[in-house]
Amino acid sequence: MYRDFKLRSALIQNKQLRLLPREHVYDKINGVWNLSSDQGNLGTFFITNVRIVWHANMNDSFNVSIPYLQIRSIKIRDSKFGLALVIESSQQSGGYVLGFKIDPVEKLQESVKEINSLHKVYSTSPIFGVDYEMEEKPQSLEALTVEQIQDDVEIDSDDHTDAFVAYFADGNKVTHKMDSQRELAEELRLYQSTLLQDGLKDLLDEKKFIDCTLKAGDKSLPCHRLILSACSPYFREYFLSEIDEAKKKEVVLDNVDPAVLDLIIKYLYSASIDLNDGNVQDIFALASRFQIPSVFTVCVSYLQKRLAPGNCLAILRLGLLLDCPRLAISAREFVSDRFLQICKEEDFMQLSPQELISVISNDSLNVEKEEAVFEAVMKWVRTDKENRVKNLSEVFDCIRFRLMTEKYFKDHVEKDDIIKSNPELQKKIKVLKDAFAGKLPEPSKNTEKAGASEVNGDVGDEDLLPGYLNDIPRHGMFVKDLILLVNDTAAVAYDPTENECYLTALAEQIPRNHSSIVTQQNQVYVVGGLYVDEENKDQPLQSYFFQLDNVASEWVGLPPLPSARCLFGLGEVDDKIYVVAGKDLQTEASLDSVLCYDPVAAKWNEVKKLPIKVYGHSVISHKGMIYCLGGKTDDKKCTNRMFTYNPKRGDWKDLAPMKTPRSMFGVAVHKGKIVIAGGVTEDGLSASVEAFDLTTNKWEVMTEFPQERSSIGLVSLAGSLYAIGGFAMIQLESKEFAPTEVNDIWKYEDDKKEWAGMLKEIRYASGASCLATRLNLFKLSKL
Structure with missing residues (x-):
């Protein structure tokens, strides 16, 4: 029991907390930072009825378990990392101060309330997390004597404190007495608020002390002036004015939906409102009109959570209309x-000039090239040319022309018919041409004319340049070619040129042994993996399907494979994902079937079968074609056959076979050739490397890889070929050889025709699939 009363490690298995007797998990929060170092560590947070547990995502053994028995206080405090959850343990348990960063703030506040509630319940009825039995009669002293067992548990001294305390503004100087007083005051405030809210609702329901009526249409709603005045500056001013008393008793509200008004009034008395997509805008507008900030805030939070590509412009318009920053x-x-994505929508073409300016003037615009902004603006102009040409000059100032290539500027901007016919724009074109030649105009101090479109923004009397000369990069221009490593813990992007790693997204829902692919549109998908759903008795084996939303840094679940399979290959043409052959997870039968996922219809269909049943093969896509290479056939022997699939014709055909039959090998398209490396042959692991010339339909031998391996991750990135990890036969201490995973990175030197080692170990490659992708460094956290 003593061990579980101290702050110590918890047992984590497969990212899940091993529960103590009578322990239940009430909440699990991903993406929580443990602020015990200057950089912090990212992990997962468990809230149970016995304790609080945090573990690092990259290392399960790095974790901490904080039993409620030894918690002295639970608070939200400001730190150099922003608002954080701070937990102080009792002096008997070491006097620790631990901090955790939970985002967003709403989730932090919700978590603190839940922990405080569970802590109070625990204090009333403790659960020690151990099994015990009740004895009806006392045992003798001899029976109670137990042998003393020595263990290796070190007891921390009671004067120990955590360095994290230095991060907080108050320096942790507040005494325990003051903490207790604040806690008592908070409890009293909450109790009084609840009592008052319940009492007011009873008065309304029983129509007691009613002193006014709100009339909307043909409906009259009884109220109390005091409540309306307390909740709304509009009504406070109205009831305190010199207006006739009769008008105060019955307040007639024009152009008000009585049903919406009724919902708002009930909220003022009960703090409860039924918001939905159909009524939120009406409630929001009415709350804004009558200055009811509590309802206004609830509506804003609701709309923020509902933001989607189909409604974001309407919500933007509503925010501007109601002056809600x-x-x-x-x-x-x-x-x-x-x-x-959104600039192609019809709703984008209906934006007003000011609404458009609010979007394209933003530094946060996620575009790799400014050319995309120019093209979106000109398409917007041509949608209603007659009325929008007169606003083009103002919109023109928000386009950052100096971020374009000079060739594009000459070929597309200068030669645009609308721009050529506008004298005012021609003056700006001349200034821009001079800027490309290195001649900038003298900065102006005329802040009245400059306005929001200037390069320097709100700068008072500083020197200013016209907005169209702005050369500050957009956030989307920090995109870089990276190697994405996806395992069952996280998706980590590796920059081989700078030797840096970045967290792209947590990946706890991604199964092991999955396959992944990146499309021509830079969309990342993960398919399959070995996952057993024990609760699903009919279909316990599942092959899940996820897409990476790299803006939100999260995985989006898509329709799973119709039947679970493994050891398959993945291809892509025109945004459609193809799952080629493999093994059935239930019957273990080899497959020749090919599944195709249509993202528009959001469903899987079968297409033309592969000519043979095969598994452990490799699949690669290039220029609208899918190539299937090698693998093992029904007789469990490696094949050297190669097929190509044309989705437009819907047929497979043979190509020149590989020189060496193999399975479980790496494949990539590098400099127009299909390169394969390593794998399993009939003689064991292989180090051989071959390249297939797509123009001549011939294979050629390349320099061997330095070690015989299977399952190499082969990636062609920015003109360079990389090999990541795999399995090799490594000699153990027993002198025996066993297949062992290696997590190194090699680069192929094209000019020297040799492989060069880059990293001896990159831990994020463990159990990972490898992809070449483009990601925005501006949005990623460096590891």
Whole structure:
């Protein structure tokens, strides 16, 4: 029992907490930072009825278990990392101060309430997390004597404190007495608020002390002036005015939906409101009109959570219309993150000039090239050319022309018919041409004319340049070619040029032994993996399907494979995902079937079968074709056959066979050739490397890999070929050889025709699939 009363490690198995007797998990929060170092560590947070547990995502053994028995206080405090959950343990348990960063703030507040509630319940009825039996009669002293067992548990001294305390503004100087007083005051406030709320609702329900009626249409709603005045500056001013008393007793509200008004009034008395997509805008508008901040805030939070590509522009418009910066900024950031997708929508073409300016003037615009902004603006102009040409000059100032290539500027901007016919724009074109030649105009101090479109923004009397000369990169211009390593813990991007790693997304729901693919549109998908759903008795074996949302840094679940399979290959043409052959997970039969996922219809279909049944093969896509290479056939022997699939014709055909039959090997398209490396042959592991010339339909031998391996991750990135990890036969201490995973990185030197080691070990490659992708460094956290 003593061990579980101290702050110590918890037992984590497969990312799940091993529960103590009578322990139940009430909440599990991903993406929680443990602030015990300057950088912090990212992990998962468990809230149970016995304790609080945090473990690092990259290392399960790095964790801490905090039993309620030894918690002295639970608070939200400001730190150099922002608002954080701070847990102080009792002096008997070491006097620790531990901090955790939980985002967003709403989730942090919700978690603190839940922990406080469970802590109070625990204090009333403790659960020690151990099994015990009740004895009806006392045992003798001899029976109670137990042998003393020595263990290796070290007891921390009671004067120990954690360095994390230094991060907090108050320096942890507040005494325990003051903490207790604050806790008591908070409890009293909550109790009084609940009592008052319940009492007011009873008065309304029983129609007691009613002193006014709100009339909307043909419906009259009884109220109390005091409540309306306390909740709304509008009604406070109205009831305190010199207006006739009769008008105060019955307040007639024009152009008000009585059903919406009824919902708002009930909220003022009960703090409960039924918001949905159908009524939120009406409630929001009415709350804004009558200045009811509590309802206004609830609506803003609701709309922020509902932001989607189909409604973000409407929510942006609503935020601007009702002068709500919080909502407008949230919507604008959502649009900026997905600009290339949203600018093609019909709703984008209906934006007003000011609404358009609010979007394209944003530094956060997620575009790799400014050319995309120019093209979106000109398409918007041509949608209603007659009325929008007059606004083009103002919109023009928000385009950052100096971020374009000079060739594009000459070929597309200067030669645009609308721009050529506008004298005012021609003056700006001349200034831009000079800027490309290195001649900038003298900065202006005329802040009245400069306005929001200037390069320097709100700078008072500083020197200013016109907005169209702005050369500050958009956030989307920090995109870089990276190697994405996806395992069952996280998706980590590796930059081989800078030797840096970045966290892209947590991946606890991604099964092991999955397959992954990146499309021509830079969309990352994960398919399959070995996953057993013990609760699903009919179909316990599942092959899940996920897509990475790299803006939100999370995985989106898609329709799973119709039947679970493994050892298959993945291809992609025109955004459609192809799952080729493999093994059935239930029957273990080899497959020749090919599944195709259509993202528009969001469903799987079968297409033309592969000519042979095969598993452990490799599949690669290139220029609208899918190539299937090697693998093992029904007789469990390696094949050297190679097939190509044309989705437009719907047929497979043979190509020149590989020189060496193999399975479980790496494949990549590098400099127009299909390169394969390593794998399993009839003689064991292989180090051989071959390249297939797509133009001549011939194979050629390349320099062997330095070690015989299977399951190499082969990636062609920015003109370079990399080999990551795999399995090799490694000699153990027993002198026996066993297949062992290696997590190194090699680079193929094309000019020297040799492999060069880059990293001896990259831990994020353990159990990972490897992809070449483009990600925005601006949005990633460096590890």
